[in-house]
Amino acid sequence: MKLSLSMGLGLLIGFSALWIFLGLFWGRKNKSFEDHALAGRNVGLALGAATAAATWITSNTTMLAPQFALQMGVWGMIAYSSAALGLILFAPLASRIQILMPQGYTSGDFVRLRFGQKTWVLYLILTLFYSLAWLVSMAMAGGVLLQTLSGIPYVVGMSVILFVCVVYTMIGGLNAVIGTDFIQSVIILVGIILVAFVAIDRLPVSVLYESVSMKAPKLLDVFFPAAILTVCNNFLFGLGEVFHNNVWWSRAFAMRRGVAGKAFFFGGLLWLPVPVVAGFIALAIFPMNLSLSQPDTVGPLVVSELLGKGGAVAIFIIVFCSLASSIDSLLASLSDLITEDILSRLVKQKESKSDLRRFAQWVTVVLGIVTWFICLPHVGSLAEVLFFAGPLVASMIWPMIAGLFWDKLHPEGAFWAILLGSTLGLIAYFMIGWYVASLIGATVSMFIMVAARFYKPISFDWNQLKGGVSR
Numbered sequence: 001m002k003l004s005l006s007m008g009l010g011l012l013i014g015f016s017a018l019w020i021f022l023g024l025f026w027g028r029k030n031k032s033f034e035d036h037a038l039a040g041r042n043v044g045l046a047l048g049a050a051t052a053a054a055t056w057i058t059s060n061t062t063m064l065a066p067q068f069a070l071q072m073g074v075w076g077m078i079a080y081s082s083a084a085l086g087l088i089l090f091a092p093l094a095s096r097i098q099i100l101m102p103q104g105y106t107s108g109d110f111v112r113l114r115f116g117q118k119t120w121v122l123y124l125i126l127t128l129f130y131s132l133a134w135l136v137s138m139a140m141a142g143g144v145l146l147q148t149l150s151g152i153p154y155v156v157g158m159s160v161i162l163f164v165c166v167v168y169t170m171i172g173g174l175n176a177v178i179g180t181d182f183i184q185s186v187i188i189l190v191g192i193i194l195v196a197f198v199a200i201d202r203l204p205v206s207v208l209y210e211s212v213s214m215k216a217p218k219l220l221d222v223f224f225p226a227a228i229l230t231v232c233n234n235f236l237f238g239l240g241e242v243f244h245n246n247v248w249w250s251r252a253f254a255m256r257r258g259v260a261g262k263a264f265f266f267g268g269l270l271w272l273p274v275p276v277v278a279g280f281i282a283l284a285i286f287p288m289n290l291s292l293s294q295p296d297t298v299g300p301l302v303v304s305e306l307l308g309k310g311g312a313v314a315i316f317i318i319v320f321c322s323l324a325s326s327i328d329s330l331l332a333s334l335s336d337l338i339t340e341d342i343l344s345r346l347v348k349q350k351e352s353k354s355d356l357r358r359f360a361q362w363v364t365v366v367l368g369i370v371t372w373f374i375c376l377p378h379v380g381s382l383a384e385v386l387f388f389a390g391p392l393v394a395s396m397i398w399p400m401i402a403g404l405f406w407d408k409l410h411p412e413g414a415f416w417a418i419l420l421g422s423t424l425g426l427i428a429y430f431m432i433g434w435y436v437a438s439l440i441g442a443t444v445s446m447f448i449m450v451a452a453r454f455y456k457p458i459s460f461d462w463n464q465l466k467g468g469v470s471r
Contacts, residue, residue: 008150016164023168023176033356036173037336038254051178052267054185054325066299069279073219077279079231083238087268094252095261107249108341114403119415130389135330165327166368184321191318211287230435237438240393246333335363387434391425391441398449413452421445
């Protein structure tokens, strides 16, 4: 059941106004680039865990997790849930980051100081490409989902949610992003729990199992080869997304000392059940005999049909919050990366802290405009847009781990691990399939980094990380 266009627009306008107001409220104390980019390095455990979980509950969670379950069954749900390990396993890295770089700003700072200029430039190219692809996928999802749920035209829905996120992120910086993430995470988790309970009450598990067994028995097959490969691939994709991206490094820098590891661990636990619930709901399409035009809209479609008008309202709110919590984080982290790494390092300008803050705000606006233009012609599915970048991020898992924990390492190894891992992973993407691309990229990268550990290793002075990024 769709919401009426008037109700959909009302909800959209109401939540848009709320987020912009909160951005103004939380951004009023930002005076410097550090305030804007890192929330004054004073984020506590509750806000830290909430922002980690909310940022990871993207539109991909509400769209691709159900699609995985629909196409790969039980293994599909497990595959998407494995992304929780990205946050959980990042916890010790986040603690290490805080110790090694107490005055750090971006993940680019680390790559530049640890591996040198050449690897840093390659890293910037790949991470900017990936982050923009993720940002575009979120904005596209906003247009698709709002149109599916309420009939709001794709361009209108996409434009409004992108505009709102740009405005409150530009004004409030990371303070606004983390503050709204906390509210959004509460809304998302409570909403999903309520939807799950109502769905199970109206459609018992026994009925669901019987229908899937009759109409799509392959989805219950524990020896589904492509699905098993997908579990490994998605796990490594999730690790790569978190381990390399400035979205998560900026949060580690923003949290109080000793908080980051705990925050990411609890954030991962909060996120873990979400894709399982989303996947379970998607399988209800079989006993309900619903027709499906796009596989990535199965989750919202089932909830709105199963729960009626109340379910449509609930899923609309959940979707809006999940979109905003990811788009704002990407806008903030990308603007910080461009400001810190490109303006301050490549352009070599000696800007004041207030100038850097203003520059970061304008970069946020430009990113929003670029994303909007890319999203205007809605082409391709979210999986096609996002998983193409899988081997790029998976190839950066081992360089980040080795760089943080191994003091003896040949720095050239990181460059070749990222370059060859990405290249061979992309070849596998086109010749075999997306479900092995990240796996191959990460494996190639791992072997190269192990070789770099033993071939002419160079001792690294950890103090370079502490002193090289202070302002």
